[in-house]
Amino acid sequence: MKTVINVSLSGHPKTFQLEEDAYKALQAYLDRARARLSRDPDHEEVLRDLEQSIGEKLGKSLRGDDRVVSRKEVEVVLEEIGAVNTGNGEAAAETTPFDRPRRFCRIDEGKWFFGVCQGLSAYSDIAVEWVRVIFIIGTFFTGGALILVYLLLAFVLPQVRDRREYDASLRTRAGTA
Amino acid sequence: MDPDKFNTLRKGFLEFLILSIVSSGRVYVADLMQRLSKTDFATQEGTLYPLLSKMRREQLLDYEWQESDTGPPRKYYKLAATGRKQLAEFREYWKSLTGLIEELGKPS
Numbered sequence: 001m002k003t004v005i006n007v008s009l010s011g012h013p014k015t016f017q018l019e020e021d022a023y024k025a026l027q028a029y030l031d032r033a034r035a036r037l038s039r040d041p042d043h044e045e046v047l048r049d050l051e052q053s054i055g056e057k058l059g060k061s062l063r064g065d066d067r068v069v070s071r072k073e074v075e076v077v078l079e080e081i082g083a084v085n086t087g088n089g090e091a092a093a094e095t096t097p098f099d100r101p102r103r104f105c106r107i108d109e110g111k112w113f114f115g116v117c118q119g120l121s122a123y124s125d126i127a128v129e130w131v132r133v134i135f136i137i138g139t140f141f142t143g144g145a146l147i148l149v150y151l152l153l154a155f156v157l158p159q160v161r162d163r164r165e166y167d168a169s170l171r172t173r174a175g176t177a
Numbered sequence: 178m179d180p181d182k183f184n185t186l187r188k189g190f191l192e193f194l195i196l197s198i199v200s201s202g203r204v205y206v207a208d209l210m211q212r213l214s215k216t217d218f219a220t221q222e223g224t225l226y227p228l229l230s231k232m233r234r235e236q237l238l239d240y241e242w243q244e245s246d247t248g249p250p251r252k253y254y255k256l257a258a259t260g261r262k263q264l265a266e267f268r269e270y271w272k273s274l275t276g277l278i279e280e281l282g283k284p285s
């Protein structure tokens with residue numbers, strides 16, 4: 001059995017049926033495009049343009065048939081569209097959220113108690129509200145043990161003033177590494 | 178020829194070529210690519226879309242949506258006032274530049 005994934009592309013009323021592999025290839029392309037466009041203020045619009053183009057080309061390749069799109073077909077289309085090129089050192093902008101420099105610390109700006117959740121939020125790129133919700137729920141489930149973890153972290157983690165200082169500290173670390 | 182040197186030159190020129198093509202009337206991205214495809218400046222959507230979006234931000238270009246028979250509405254680009262001005266300046270500069278290169282190339 002083969003998994004088929006329904007995909008809707010920006011601007012196209014019709015949904016495309018993609019083989020799982022084809023879907024993965026498309027997803028990888030769009031993720032990469034998003035990372036490269038991270039500094040473009042209109043990145044959402046450019047991504048929509050690209051999606052629309054991909055849809056148009058896939059539509060042409062299907063010639064009106066209602067069949068499943070193969071990985072090969074997606075690859076041909078993506079090859080034709082080419083990697084997103086912003087023309088200004090995208091290699092630097094390409095650091096994905098997973099391999100960017102990061103460190104554990106407490107952040108004073110916007111803190112409730114010791115800024116541990118702010119620090120975790122900066123570390124993980126998860127909104128601080130979510131980090132707090134997770135912490136509060138976790139505290140209930142662990143019968144309060146998470147409060148001890150919180151206090152321990154408050155004690156051991158280094159402290160910075162705000163996100164700007166946090167980012168600056170990452171840069172200096174990256175520079176000296 | 179050193180291809181890298183020419184690549185840098187080409188990158189800088191692409192923007193003016195786009196202005197030039199758009200100045201001839203409203204165009205859709207596929208038209209742009211087709212006009213460029215037979216030249217030394219053939220390019221792909223992955224390069225073109227970010228560039229067009231930047232040029233629109235700089236108010237060189239503007240676009241409007243137009244229904245298409247074959248799919249979703251398309252963006253048709255046209256020259257904005259700043260773009261028209263910049264293209265005129267570029268054409269002037271280009272003329273003086275080629276003149277200069279000719280001039281300097283002559284044995285003195």
